[in-house]
Amino acid sequence: QVQLLQSGAEVKKPGASVKVSCKASGYTFNIYYMHWVRQAPGQGLEWMGLFNPSGSRTNFAQKFQGRVAMTRDTSTSTVYMELRSLKSEDTAVYYCARGIGSGSHIDVWGQGTLVTVSS
């Protein structure tokens, strides 16, 4: 079945970077978008950006531009999200999620990765 398996929880210090992985299985990896969405404790969903496998294009929310990168490894069907210059406000659960395409919905979500930023 379609599955997105994310890497484990991370604890980082302010100013550091974190790289979260998302391994896809059960579908043709290079056809679908991969979104990254985060959720701070007790808060709502916040879209960070997406990786479009067509041409390896990315689109980031303005809030994260300059601080986030999204890459993929086709050989392992894995997408990575790296967030730099971490602040305490970046403490959140980070989800990867499969998207059907522009204008469309998200149909499969990873289990989430908790990133804690604390000195």
Next chain:
Amino acid sequence: SYVLTQPPSVSVAPGKTARITCGGNNIGTKSVHWYQQKPGQAPVLVINYDSDRPSGIPERFSGSNSGNTATLTISRVEAADEADYYCQVWDTSSDVVFGGGTKLTVL
């Protein structure tokens, strides 16, 4: 950037109908998708393209979208429907936008 406005909370008695709204400028011209999220779990798609129900979602869930308001309707509400609900659209800059979420409480 495009803003989606949801009521923070909605309460409903079991067996009654819950309506969760999602407001946005001319949202009726966009496709609206709805997600359900229970505590400690990832979101689950319950309605896509305004009113389509994915496989496995009960017929009690329905959606509509017109003018400046999209609505998720849950008929014959059950205790298991208690969750947070989020609407989602794409804005003109090809960004994904989520509403702030609505906590549905089953009394």
